[in-house]
Amino acid sequence: MMNVTANGGVHYNLNLNKEMGPEMNQCINKTLTLKWTGKINCTNCGRDLKKTFGQGFCYDCFTKAAQAAPCIIRPELCEAHLGKGRDVEWEEKHHNQPHFIYLAQTSGVKVGVTRSTNIPSRWIDQGAWRAIKIAEVPYRKLAGDVEIELKQYLSDRTDWRKMLRDERGEEDLKETRDSMISFFPEDLKQYAIADSEVHEFLYPVSQYPEKVKSINLDNEKTIEGTLTGIRGQYLYFDHENVINLRKYSGYEVEFECE
Numbered sequence: 001m002m003n004v005t006a007n008g009g010v011h012y013n014l015n016l017n018k019e020m021g022p023e024m025n026q027c028i029n030k031t032l033t034l035k036w037t038g039k040i041n042c043t044n045c046g047r048d049l050k051k052t053f054g055q056g057f058c059y060d061c062f063t064k065a066a067q068a069a070p071c072i073i074r075p076e077l078c079e080a081h082l083g084k085g086r087d088v089e090w091e092e093k094h095h096n097q098p099h100f101i102y103l104a105q106t107s108g109v110k111v112g113v114t115r116s117t118n119i120p121s122r123w124i125d126q127g128a129w130r131a132i133k134i135a136e137v138p139y140r141k142l143a144g145d146v147e148i149e150l151k152q153y154l155s156d157r158t159d160w161r162k163m164l165r166d167e168r169g170e171e172d173l174k175e176t177r178d179s180m181i182s183f184f185p186e187d188l189k190q191y192a193i194a195d196s197e198v199h200e201f202l203y204p205v206s207q208y209p210e211k212v213k214s215i216n217l218d219n220e221k222t223i224e225g226t227l228t229g230i231r232g233q234y235l236y237f238d239h240e241n242v243i244n245l246r247k248y249s250g251y252e253v254e255f256e257c258e
Contacts, residue, residue: 001246002233004124009202012230014255024230025204027257032227032237036217039252044068049250056249066090075099075113076144099143101135103154104128107162108169109176111150113143124201125246127163127232132173133196134180137188146188150180164234164242166208173198205229209240217248227257 043056085091225237
């Protein structure tokens with residue numbers, strides 16, 4: 001995975017064993033080589049693996065760790081506010097905390113949920129070029145309840161191919177926010193943010209391609225080419241070849257940029 005910041009444009013650093021690695025923006029238009037050594041470790045417990053489950057977990061952690069609980073994907077299932085969960089201390093720290101419901105334009109408009117401390121990195125991870133907060137709630141379960149209602153009208157998924165081709169819908173996010181607030185359950189309308197501002201993001205992509213082709217580190221082991229852009233958690237090689245680094249969380253990869 002890559003760590004992200006937004007300061008006069010989006011900046012990326014490789015995440016190396018949960019520590020800040022080299023700045024990827026400096027590699028744009030240079031030859032980048034990624035070589036998988038064949039080694040994989042669980043991102044939670046460090047166990048040696050042959051394959052991962054979810055985003056870099058061993059099977060035990062995938063089925064037992066709080067970081068892989070069902071409420072990560074389905075926040076409406078969260079019970080942190082009740083003092084429950086796979087790891088009550090972790091749930092209290094991460095889920096029994098303020099959360100935002102937001103609208104993001106990746107290709108079309110999507111609805112999403114994230115902890116308040118993950119703004120704006122969550123939007124950037126998804127490759128959004130514009131985003132807006134629509135509500136702030138005191139804990140995760142309520143965010144899921146709002147999202148469930150809004151998913152009747154908006155998608156909660158990103159069309160990754162359209163996003164990587166920079167195919168943009170031109171919907172007015174403030175108008176969409178206002179219309180979506182009207183669909184909130186009555187008991188949750190108190191959490192709506194009616195005066196939120198639109199955030200925009202500029203990604204380090206030298207030229208967007210007309211088509212994209214996904215490349216797979218499991219099959220190719222070594223990937224080399226000119227790094228022509230970064231968006232979301234994707235790298236562009238030679239414009240149209242793309243790899244999603246998040247998919248390879250836990251993989252030991254040698255990195256060279258020259």
